[in-house]
Amino acid sequence: LRTVECLVEARHAHSLSQEALAHKIGCAASLIHKWEQYKRLPSGFMFLCWLEALDCEIQIRPRG
Numbered sequence: 001l002r003t004v005e006c007l008v009e010a011r012h013a014h015s016l017s018q019e020a021l022a023h024k025i026g027c028a029a030s031l032i033h034k035w036e037q038y039k040r041l042p043s044g045f046m047f048l049c050w051l052e053a054l055d056c057e058i059q060i061r062p063r064g
Contacts, residue, residue: 003058008036010054024053 011021018036022029027046034040035050042050051057 004036004038007050007054007056010056014054016054021050021053025049 011018016024017029018032019029022032025032025046026049031040031042035042
């Protein structure tokens with residue numbers, strides 16, 4: 001769940017509204033809202049679009 005919080009923080013750091021982010025990704029602003037409120041999960045492709053639009057990346061590391 002922390003990933004979503006980081007993406008919301010990144011959106012704010014880029015001074016993007018949900019509407020502006022949705023335009024960059026090519027989806028509805030209501031979908032961004034649902035992702036950020038944990039009401040929906042993005043598909044793998046849309047998650048990658050979300051990351052790309054905010055210039056973010058995922059770090060893979062072993063548990064422990």
